[in-house]
Amino acid sequence: MIAVFILRWIGGYFDFTVSGRFPERFLNLAAKNGVNIFKIKGSGDSISACAKISERKTIIRLAEKCGCSYCENREHGMPVLCRQYRQRLGLLAGLAAGSIFCVIMSGYIWNISINCPEGINEYELRSELRELGFYEGARYEYVKTSETEHEMLIRDGRISWLSINVSGTNAAVEISSKTEIDSDNSREVPKAVSNLVSSADGKITKVSLRSGTPAVKAGEGIAKGQMLASGITELSNGETVFSDCEGEILAETAETAVFFLPKERPSVILPEAAVCKRSVAVFGLNIPLSLVTEPGSAAVSFSDKRKLTLFSAPVPVFYTEERFYEQGNEAAVPDRETAEALLKKRAALYGAFLEQERFTRILEKKETLTETDEGYRLEVRYRCERNIAEKVYIDIRDGS
Amino acid sequence: MRKDKKDNKKSPYGLIDTSSSVRMSICSNREVIFEGSRGILEYCDSSIKINTGKYIVAFTGRGLHIKTMTEYDICIRGFITSIEYIL
Structure with missing residues (x-):
């Protein structure tokens, strides 16, 4: 129906009224002569209808033939519109300029959407693409998508796959990042053999090993990096047994934390x-x-x-x-009491962090507040007990 | 009698020949597509009478109008209340 209406509008049509004693005769004559009339409405002695502009002469002749009076009302359609705006050259020029503008602008890429995975910065990627001539405002003819894809794969080591899809003036860049293979998993070195070493200076309070041979005893003083337990055990018959050291070695250690509150x-x-x-x-x-x-x-x-x-x-x-x-x-110059309260709050938070996250038991702490020109400094010395054992794997591939 | 025989012309297989008869496609009581018209006899918004040659078909109703028409076909729209055959 819409198609019929559009075709009629393009061709142009007009409204007319035929009145007389027997207007039905006009309809019959029009139908017999092949005149296509539509939107026929009858009211008493008159009939109003629409017909193509090109059939006007035939309709007038038929109306006269059947003794009816003919009255034309109004014209519709594109020919009428063209006739109406024929004198307005500016409108025509604007239409032409608009069409040319659309044609030219459709040759450029105006929107680039990048589906950036985690770990790759979109801004960096856009600047890299710009260097390769792929940017918002680039002419589509000069953009070589396949070459840009290959070049990007070579340039950026983080990208494993890249695809540029251009549709009209929009471009979509789909990226897949490389999956990092855990180097520990790829190692052929057996992880089963390990030693335990000390992660801090201190005094051993308790040794509790599930596997491995202890190298220290409770009450001994140890330094950072010193071996606490060995994964290589030599038996009395001369055989060597390799094992993965597991266990906890608790030691009293000293830690110092400094909190500073600047005056400015x-x-x-x-x-x-x-x-x-x-x-x-x-x-x-x-x-x-x-x-x-x-x-x-x-x-x-x-x-x-x-x-x-x-x-x-x-x-x-x-x-x-x-x-x-x-x-x-x-300028933020707090008084001594406020500064002390604030710094002690921070120290308490740090203490809670030590206990919760590092599984440390604080045995004693000593706080010293000093005031300098720059600000207030709170030094907290902790005496705490914690597991100092740190696992170190041994590479035994060459028999070493 | 002879006229009736002519009207009910039968095909060699015993079926009624409908090639020259009137066909009406009625869509509810809102639209009628009429095929086999020989001319419009009366046309107003409450009644449309169509000549078929053998009889007259009269449509009565409200707001009746012809949507489009050709030499033999007519499309009528409106609120049709009755269809009458006048012989």
């Missing part, structure tokens, strides 16, 4: 003091919307780049908002 600290000035720079990029052309000067290198900038979408389709128009925050030193 660098901070970002409040957003009210920020300078905002707005710009619009249309088809690669950057148009500034605000005339402001960029602050010096001490300023911190945050940019927000948005792509315009029209009916959920991306349009090559970008809106960029860049905010510059001047960085300066904010």
Whole structure:
């Protein structure tokens, strides 16, 4: 039905009214003469209908033949529109210019969407693609997708597979990153043979081994890196047995943690003091919307780049908002009590971290607060008991 | 009697020859596609009478109008309340 309507509109049609004593005769005559009339509405002695513009003369002749009066109402369709705007050359020129603009612009790539996997920075990837001539605003003819794909695979070692799909003015880059093979798993060295060494200086309090031969006893002092248990055991008959050392060796160790609170600290000035720079990029052309000067290198900038979408389709128009925050030193001079409370809070948090995460039992701690020109310094000395055994694998492939 | 025989012309296989008869495709009571028209006798929004040569078919209803027509076919639309054969 829509197709019929479009065809009628392109050809052009007109409304007319035929009135007389017997207007049905006009319909019969029109049908017999092959005149296609439609939207026929009868009301008493008159009939209104529509017909093609090209059949006007025949309709007038038939109306006269059946003794009816003919009245033409209105014309519709493209020929009428063309006649109406024939004098307006500007409109025609605009239409032609618009068509040319669309044809030219459709030869460029305006949107590149990259499906970036984890571990690969999209910005870096875009700059690499730009170096290879694949960027937003590049002419499609000059973009060699297969060569770009190969070159990218050679350049970036993190990419295992890359595909560039261009559809119209949009391009989609699909990337698959390389999967890192765990070097420990790929090693042929048997992991079964290992020693236990000390990870800190201290005094042994308890030795508890499930496998391996102990090299230290409780009460002995040890240094960092010293062997605590061996995975190689020589038997009395001269045989050597290899084993994977397992166990816990607890020792009293000393740890020192320093917490510092500066009297002056660098901070970002409040957003009210920020300078905002707005710009619009249309088809690669950057148009500034605000005339402001960029602050010096001490300023911190945050940019927000948005792509315009029209009916959920991306349009090559970008809106960029860049905010510059001047960085300066904010005076923050806390009094001694406040500083001490704050630093002790941090120390308590660190203590909880030691106990929870490193399985350390704090036996004793000593806190010393000192005030300098730069700020307050809290030194905490811990005496704690913890497992100092650290596993070290032995390579025995060459019999060593 | 002779006329009736002529009307009910049968094919060699005993079936009625419908090649010159009237056909109507009725879609609910809203649209009728009429094939085999010899001319419109009356046309207004409440009644349409069509001559078929042998009889007249009268459509009555509300808002009746001819959507499109050719020499033998007519498409009628509207709210049809009755279809009458006038012999």
